[in-house]
Amino acid sequence: MFKGIEVSTNERQFLFSALKSNLRLNGRQFTEPRTPEITLGEEYGHVEVRLGKTVVVARISAEITAPFEDRPFEGLFNVTTEISPMASAIFDSSRQSDDELLISRAVEKAVRRSGALDLESLCIIAGSKCWSVRADLHYLDYDGGFIDASCIAVMTGLLHFRKNDVTVSGEQVIVHDVEEREPVELSVLHIPICVTFAFFNPEDIETNIKGDGNTEINIVDPDSQEEALKDGVLTVCLNKNREVCQISKAGGLPMDALTLMGCSHKAYEIAAKVTDMIRAIVEADYKKRNEGIQYKLRAENDR
Amino acid sequence: MSEIEASTTLLNRVDGSAKLQIKSTQIICSVTGPIEPKSRQELPSTSSLSVIVRPDVGVTSTREKNLEEKIRVILNQAIAGELYPRQNIQVTLQILGAGESKNYTVKELTGMVNCSYLALIDAGVALRFSFGAQCFTIGHDDVLVVDPTGEDLKISKSSHVVVYDVKEGKVDQLLYADSLGSFTEEQVYEVLGKAIKEVEGIHAKFREIIQTKVEKDYVWQF
Amino acid sequence: MSHTLILPGDKLPVSSDSAVIIGPGIHNTPISKEIIPITAGILQLSGTQKTIHLEYNSRRYIPQVNDLVVGVVTGSFGDVFRVSLSDFTANVSLSAFAFPNATKKNRPNLKIGNLVYARVSAADPIVDVEIECMDPTTGKDGGFGLLEDGYVFTVGLAFARSLLYNADHAVLDLLVKRCQFEIAIGVNGKIWIKTDELKHTLACAKAIEGCQFVQGEQFKDVVNQCFKDLGL
């Protein structure tokens, strides 16, 4: 499926026969996702997420602009998901491939259109000044799971990010320096997490119409090899409140409703675990920073 | 001497990669090539070089285009392109931390040139010589600052980037120099002179980094 | 073996007057006719200083004549098969007549996606690279040809070379003790391996992949771990 990479029949058949004997080539169980490694940077809103060999970096930034005329009470939130050839030469810099487009759309829907960020809280002066928050995603290394990793990176970034405090006095907006006033966090309404499943039909293509003899296999969090050879893919995006934000299944194998339910339940367990993990990491970082400040203040007073 | 932290062979999907940090400037570079070029990139007797620079925050603009061109001019001198006719070498630079305001590009340019050297070595792309870059500022008090911080830049009267090639551990030729601001002819010579030692120092540091890389590559031999 | 690290721009211990055979990592510049190192690697000199090359690892394969390679068939045009030796590089040509006993009527039956083991027979950067699936001295198959079943994976080029050219490589010795296998090692970094059992194949592949990141004395642990992970 990816341009420039040739997969041999041998590799495809080997993967299929491994799956048939209940084995993934990466040694994971069918329902076993990779545990994300989340690292927070020095600056607010700088997050690096590693999912196996996949590396995604999110940078959150905010600036003051004018709101859209038809939405004077809302701030702006943009996500950029341009994939450079750094992740892999399959991602052409001059032209967006279909795969890249699907990834962009899925991330956009998951974090922006699901209303994860409270846009109204970004309003400063209705109709004339608001915060514009942007999330820049940098894809450094590719081993599958870009959608899942992006979502974790952006949401962690939004939770970690602090924007400068502002005071409105009449028509003036005063932006306070970080040194001057403690910056304020963004109002995140919920944490959508994406979980991707890959489907394989190890039998002939003709036995696509399923009945009792359904030999279809589904696995959680496919790596690049599995992604390249898959017959179908499903991304479920939900939050800890069991609210499904997005289900994306673009073509591929048809799937029955029960499988979809099963996948959603599996996805919930994973999402709940990841959400707790994100919260814990952001909280730990915040605590560490605060300790630093208190220590600094005390040192000042001692003198 | 600037404190450079760098490591190589970090990315799995490209032929060479390096990550480099000088103060708060952090760059990651990947090299893929020689690979099959697009037909418009193809050159009959030498390799073509495509450079992509991506900013840490915000969309890619003419600022990055200008940086790409500067890096292309520098790298094209170093790469022995005659060995790869009709092939393309793809260098992608991702800025992870700029370390300077958008009005300046000196720290990023310096970091990117140094980082791409390590990534090209990691990829095994043929180079005619080694090279290294250093940046400087001159303040309103006419004091020369080596490897300035973002704050130094803001209050500087002029800023300078110098790239030398290195042969046998010694600086040989001036590959590139870029100065902006307000400065005198003598200051140019001062910067160019001062840069010689700096680049030689950086090169010595690179040798250590590459030594580690080669040892890691051949770990199974020991 | 000495461990002198050479970087581009460094001086090589050769005099320009005497004849010297240069290998990978060394370049004779077209205009000034200097012999210079063009990459970072460990200096390799033959005893009499007649040959010089740099030993360096890379991931991008550049074809050289007589290299043994594993490739994927990507298409066929007339009497020529197109074969991919590494991702994103131009495909190489494999003539339908470059097989033992091949004639106009007796064409080898290769399909897209098939793996072949072949030898590089022509590698001029100006024209298409050619490979062939027979031993040119005997006209016999010489171990080349279609690779059926099994699994293919990729390792660093330096590691692939060492596996191929050291018949008694420690990793392969360790694997032989665990199971019987067929292996085809390409210096383009692609390795094909086949055993009687799927789990054995997978374990061997993982072991070889794993061993390129550890020291020789740990090979044993890596091999044992890979077999243990699969319940073998």
Place this chain on the structure above:
Amino acid sequence: MSEDSNPQQSLKLMSFPPSVLSRISPEISLQRHLSIGLRPNLRKFDEFRDIQLNDGGLSRYSANNTNGQSDVLGSSILRSGSTMVVCTIRGQIVEEDILGEAENEDADAINAIFAKELQDAKPKETLKDNAVIYPLVEVERGRVGPPTDEEMILSQRIYENFLHSGILKRSALKVNVGLKSVDENGEEQILYKGENDQFDFGPKRMWSYTLSAEFKVFSRSGPLYELLWTSLISALRSTKLPHAYIDENAADIKVPIKMRGNFGTVREQYQITCDANKSEPLSLELDQISYGTNFAVIDIVKSLETTLPEEEGEEEGEAMDVDTEQKSVLLIDIEGEEEEFCAKKVIQVSVDSKGESLKSLTLSGGIDRDSLRTAIQLAKSRSRVLDGVVN
């Protein structure tokens, strides 16, 4: 394949007219010219192209303007060799953000705590007062399409160099907003600060001009940056900023609105109108004005003369080694395909109009100290000459 025929025997000597050779093999063509002391464009090594400048009559304020309604505030047309550059300056009025920095009570409180740290008052940022200009370069090439890399890079270089030059200060772009009012007699009157002492109108908001410079280049024949810069300076010197006023009747309106359960007021934007009659020349920091010059350092390959064509040189490596003593020449003001293609060693230098202080310097490709020294000297005198032309 090679057994069939000896390729050497089938080689035939071919000859080309100069115009064709310059395209097939610009290196050989250039070397041939240089070897007889000439450049392909028949200039001497250190001879500049002439520069002719006028304001083109495009600006609404220019004396021979034919279009009174033009929105162009300043313009210039530059001719140099076969190249023509048209530069037009346009303006826009935008509201300035009043952010940070503004005094407030909190700052005082914090000052007290961190008094010590603030004692070492921060030195002033160099670029803080410098204004920017937004350039848009278009090189005519007989077809339309997205901007080329060259156009984008030129725009960016002009933007950067302009910002760092300090030619234009932000204060020079402040709009002195007047108020249009109707007096008792029903006559319209526009009042400006400074004209009338009693004048005390002022919304707290501030406005300023942003300037954009549009360049159109016809028949490009070499590097363009220096020509564009000169045309920009010339256009800016002719630029005038119109006075602007607020209509008293339109000022300060609050509009209550309701949307999706939220209540609030949206402040109407002030309607700012440009005065058709009154204008002021743009005030530039004249001593910061600079001019650029480019140079190419070309190595003379002596052996080329004897061992043409190139391929033969490759075959008989001996011949190449005989006489490769290289000497280089410094060519001023790069022009033409051969020079541009072969210019691997380039010096670009901008010097202020007095020919003293340097404003920007770009060296690429192994420049030796002597060439650099000569180039800077020549650029200094060139800058003084250009300043004369622009004035």
